Amino acid sequence: MSQQADPARTRDAEATRARLLQAATEEFAAHGIAGARVDRIGVRAKANKALIYTYFGNKEQLFDAVMDTHVTRVLDEVPFTPGDLPGYAGRLFDFLLANPHQLRLATWHRLERPSTGHEPDGLRTSMRQKTHAIARAQTGGQVPAAFTAEDLLVFTLALASAWMPTSPMAAGGQDVERHRAAVVEAVRRLVA
Amino acid sequence: MSQQADPARTRDAEATRARLLQAATEEFAAHGIAGARVDRIGVRAKANKALIYTYFGNKEQLFDAVMDTHVTRVLDEVPFTPGDLPGYAGRLFDFLLANPHQLRLATWHRLERPSTGHEPDGLRTSMRQKTHAIARAQTGGQVPAAFTAEDLLVFTLALASAWMPTSPMAAGGQDVERHRAAVVEAVRRLVA
DNA sequence: GGTTGTCAAATAAACGGTTAGTTGGTTTAT
DNA sequence: ATAAACCAACTAACCGTTTATTTGACAACC
Numbered sequence: 001m002s003q004q005a006d007p008a009r010t011r012d013a014e015a016t017r018a019r020l021l022q023a024a025t026e027e028f029a030a031h032g033i034a035g036a037r038v039d040r041i042g043v044r045a046k047a048n049k050a051l052i053y054t055y056f057g058n059k060e061q062l063f064d065a066v067m068d069t070h071v072t073r074v075l076d077e078v079p080f081t082p083g084d085l086p087g088y089a090g091r092l093f094d095f096l097l098a099n100p101h102q103l104r105l106a107t108w109h110r111l112e113r114p115s116t117g118h119e120p121d122g123l124r125t126s127m128r129q130k131t132h133a134i135a136r137a138q139t140g141g142q143v144p145a146a147f148t149a150e151d152l153l154v155f156t157l158a159l160a161s162a163w164m165p166t167s168p169m170a171a172g173g174q175d176v177e178r179h180r181a182a183v184v185e186a187v188r189r190l191v192a
Numbered sequence: 193m194s195q196q197a198d199p200a201r202t203r204d205a206e207a208t209r210a211r212l213l214q215a216a217t218e219e220f221a222a223h224g225i226a227g228a229r230v231d232r233i234g235v236r237a238k239a240n241k242a243l244i245y246t247y248f249g250n251k252e253q254l255f256d257a258v259m260d261t262h263v264t265r266v267l268d269e270v271p272f273t274p275g276d277l278p279g280y281a282g283r284l285f286d287f288l289l290a291n292p293h294q295l296r297l298a299t300w301h302r303l304e305r306p307s308t309g310h311e312p313d314g315l316r317t318s319m320r321q322k323t324h325a326i327a328r329a330q331t332g333g334q335v336p337a338a339f340t341a342e343d344l345l346v347f348t349l350a351l352a353s354a355w356m357p358t359s360p361m362a363a364g365g366q367d368v369e370r371h372r373a374a375v376v377e378a379v380r381r382l383v384a
Numbered sequence: 385g386g387t388t389g390t391c392a393a394a395t396a397a398a399c400g401g402t403t404a405g406t407t408g409g410t411t412t413a414t
Numbered sequence: 415a416t417a418a419a420c421c422a423a424c425t426a427a428c429c430g431t432t433t434a435t436t437t438g439a440c441a442a443c444c
Binding site for chain 2 (some may be wrong): 030031033034035081092103107108110111112146147148151154155157158159162163166178179182186189190192
């Protein structure tokens with residue numbers, strides 16, 4: 001009984017920072033930058049909202065930190081296979097379905113941070129790399145050259161997210177398997 | 193000379209309403225609901241902001257009015273041809289390029305008005321009609337049945353907007369013709 | 385082993401500016 | 415004259431950010 005009864009009440013800057021980041025992720029995914037409330041983030045993280053300013057600077061920088069942390073995960077967790085774009089589309093479909101925050105955050109970012117020039121770490125780089133990888137697969141004969149590498153990448157991303165809940169058509173949620181199969185087949189036809 | 197000297201200063205409720213609606217369209221397209229400022233809308237429309245409340249009720253209802261007025265235009269101005277989905281995709285591409293507000297407004301709507309249940313007039317209806325039209329074209333043999341009618345509609349919309357400025361990949365703006373052709377070809381492969 | 389100094393972590397409270405919405409009166413067309 | 419269109423000024427609430435202060439961990443020292 002000497003130390004402390006509640007380990008959650010222990011002082012730990014890194015843990016608090018992480019809790020704030022997680023709470024901010026949910027808040028921003030739900031309401032965007034303009035709609036997010038700093039108070040709610042503090043409450044959700046069980047931390048004082050002033051810590052947001054000591055750890056992240058301000059609301060916008062907190063959003064940027066969220067983007068860097070969470071959106072970049074897509075790039076790492078979904079292996080890219082330039083020679084098998086249909087397979088990639090399927091894996092991306094699965095990932096977006098399992099991580100519904102990602103697509104919303106990315107969409108908020110596109111809408112609310114156009115001019116600032118701040119891109120999540122490595123996103124532009126990753127796009128370029130993927131484009132080049134496809135182009136190489138095309139010159140190697142693995143992938144047909146009916147479309148440019150850029151077109152193929154953009155269309156694959158568009159198709160993989162076409163059936164997501166954030167999309168114009170609200171998916172019922174029960175035809176997921178059928179939708180996934182349709183997405184894969186659609187991309188297959190692009191590289192047929 | 194009795195009537196009025198300055199047509200701009202004439203009192204015309206309908207014209208004022210229209211100006212407010214136009215100003216609101218630009219403001220909402222740029223900043224969304226949470227980020228939009230009622231004062232700015234008033235200034236831009238050269239009208240007193242109190243008129244917003246007499247004519248539209250409140251900020252959210254003004255947004256709904258904007259959606260009803262502008263987004264529904266897509267449904268009317270872009271003729272739908274279930275037997276020629278590639279052509280429809282091309283026309284939709286042109287329309288979205290010429291009316292950049294539309295896609296942004298639609299995106300804001302999806303992100304910010306999920307629960308309210310308010311759908312722009314006739315959007316859901318139009319989707320259903322288009323789906324049925326495609327299904328009919330399929331049973332008639334005009335369109336292959338490799339995909340469901342819903343899949344075809346969703347993919348066509350996704351591909352037509354894949355290269356828009358709002359999309360993950362920022363289009364340079366100079367390859368528009370090539371991108372358009374690629375979109376049409378991609379949809380052609382879905383119904384090949 | 386207990387006391388004390390020190391610094392980071394955490395907090396409560398407020399500040400200053402902003403914003404959606406209102407009111408009460410003035411102008412204008414008919 | 416009357417009703418509708420319009421406007422300047424106001425209000426009450428909200429919200430991002432800062433400040434002053436407290437709390438806890440840990441090590442140096444006796």
